[in-house]
Amino acid sequence: xxxxxxxxxxxxxxxxxxxxxxxxxxxxxxxxxxxxxxxxxxxxxxxxxxxxxxxxxxxxxxxxxxxxxxxxxxxxxxxxxxxxxxxxxxxxxxxxxxxxxxxxxxxxxxxxxxxxxxxxxxxxxxxxxxxxxxxxxxxxxxxxxxxxxxxxxxxxxxxxxxxxxxxxxxxxxxxxxxxxxxxxxxxxxxxxxxxxxxxxxxxxxxxxxxxxxxxxxxxxxxxxxxxxxxxxxxxxxxxxxxxxxxxxxxxxxxxxxxxxxxxxxxxxxxxxxxxxxxxxxxxxxxxxxxxxx
Numbered sequence: 001x002x003x004x005x006x007x008x009x010x011x012x013x014x015x016x017x018x019x020x021x022x023x024x025x026x027x028x029x030x031x032x033x034x035x036x037x038x039x040x041x042x043x044x045x046x047x048x049x050x051x052x053x054x055x056x057x058x059x060x061x062x063x064x065x066x067x068x069x070x071x072x073x074x075x076x077x078x079x080x081x082x083x084x085x086x087x088x089x090x091x092x093x094x095x096x097x098x099x100x101x102x103x104x105x106x107x108x109x110x111x112x113x114x115x116x117x118x119x120x121x122x123x124x125x126x127x128x129x130x131x132x133x134x135x136x137x138x139x140x141x142x143x144x145x146x147x148x149x150x151x152x153x154x155x156x157x158x159x160x161x162x163x164x165x166x167x168x169x170x171x172x173x174x175x176x177x178x179x180x181x182x183x184x185x186x187x188x189x190x191x192x193x194x195x196x197x198x199x200x201x202x203x204x205x206x207x208x209x210x211x212x213x214x215x216x217x218x219x220x221x222x223x224x225x226x227x228x229x230x231x232x233x234x235x236x237x238x239x240x241x242x243x244x245x246x247x248x249x250x251x252x253x254x255x256x257x258x259x260x261x262x263x264x265x266x267x268x269x270x271x272x273x274x275x276x277x278x279x280x281x282x283x284x285x286x287x288x289x290x291x292x293x
Contacts, residue, residue: 038276039182039254041167049164053182053257055089058102058120060180060254062089063172064202065124067247073173074138079127081165082146085158091120103127103150172250174243178269180250182257183276190260190292192226198259202251205233205244208290225262230288241284242267252290265289 039056042048051059062083063076083089086104095104098114101123105111116122127149131137134148142165143158152158171179196208211229230252232244245267252264256273263272268283 033185037182037184037257039180040276041164041171041179042181043167043170043176043179046163046167049167051089051168053184053254056180056182056254057258058083058089058091059168060172060250061120062102062124063169063247064251065121066128067173068202068204069125069128071128071132072138073169073175075128075131076169076173077162077165078131078137078142078145079124080168081142081158081161082127082150084161084165085146085152086150091118093118172247174246174250177242177246177267177282178249178278179246180253181271181276181278182253182273184257184273187257187260187262187273187293190226190262191258192228192292195228195255195259195261195290195292198255199230199248199251203244203248206248207231226292228290228292230290232286232288234286238284245285245288248288252288260293261290262293263291265291 037053038050039053040048040050059080062079066073066076066079080089083102086099087095087102089102091102092104093100095101097106098108099106100114101117102120103117103123105117105123105126107114107117111117111126112122117126130149131145134140134145137145137148141159142162143155146152146158147155150158167179170176192210196210199208200206208228208230211227230248232241232248236244249264249266249271252261253271255261256264261273263270265271266288267285269278269280271278
């Protein structure tokens with residue numbers, strides 16, 4: 001009988017433990033941890049390709065440099081596929097032999113000094129310099145163009161990333177709208193001045209300034225925090241306007257962690273860092289609304 005009573009007590013305790021989480025944690029969904037944060041490129045008619053936030057920000061840099069150089073979108077696809085294979089789009093301080101950086105470039109092979117190829121802007125620019133010298137680089141397979149630049153011992157591996165690179169390139173260059181998103185942990189601080197200074201450097205044709213926070217059009221109905229209004233230039237065609245808008249949005253989303261961006265509104269679409277998805281019906285608007293924490 002004693003054994004039976006003890007067994008019943010144990011069962012009762014275990015049952016209580018099962019329900020304790022419901023009692024103490026039923027009031028809301030836990031906040032996303034920084035380790036669970038991710039970014040993705042999701043074209044409307046294709047699968048989603050995820051990167052860590054740091055990788056996504058590096059991919060945006062690769063795209064932004066090509067955009068400001070006036071290079072075709074395909075150059076971004078080749079560069080992202082190459083960087084994904086060489087370094088997982090990470091600015092590595094090590095590699096095979098003396099290879100380092102985003103593209104695992106070797107100082108001993110004339111790519112530049114260690115300091116230069118460790119600089120992602122320099123590394124990306126010199127990659128594009130070499131790519132532009134490859135005959136028919138815009139029409140040959142991505143992996144062949146990458147191999148002509150890199151001279152890798154494993155040339156077939158670049159093809160692994162063709163679809164992923166195209167999705168990210170299409171989203172970051174604005175070919176596809178509402179494609180790049182990030183789901184992030186809650187921000188604890190923001191840097192409005194830093195954002196206002198950095199964005200026009202990346203996209204010189206736009207202006208950014210602080211404005212009173214509003215409860216509308218910021219993606220999460222929050223009236224807290226600083227609001228920044230980004231103005232797109234007048235006189236663009238509808239296609240050029242939409243491209244620039246989504247190029248800027250790609251920059252803002254991938255820099256949301258760095259600057260404490262909580263929500264975005266542009267072209268009738270809304271994003272917030274908690275949900276990490278775009279919602280709304282796309283239209284044409286002249287300004288972008290950025291809400292910081």
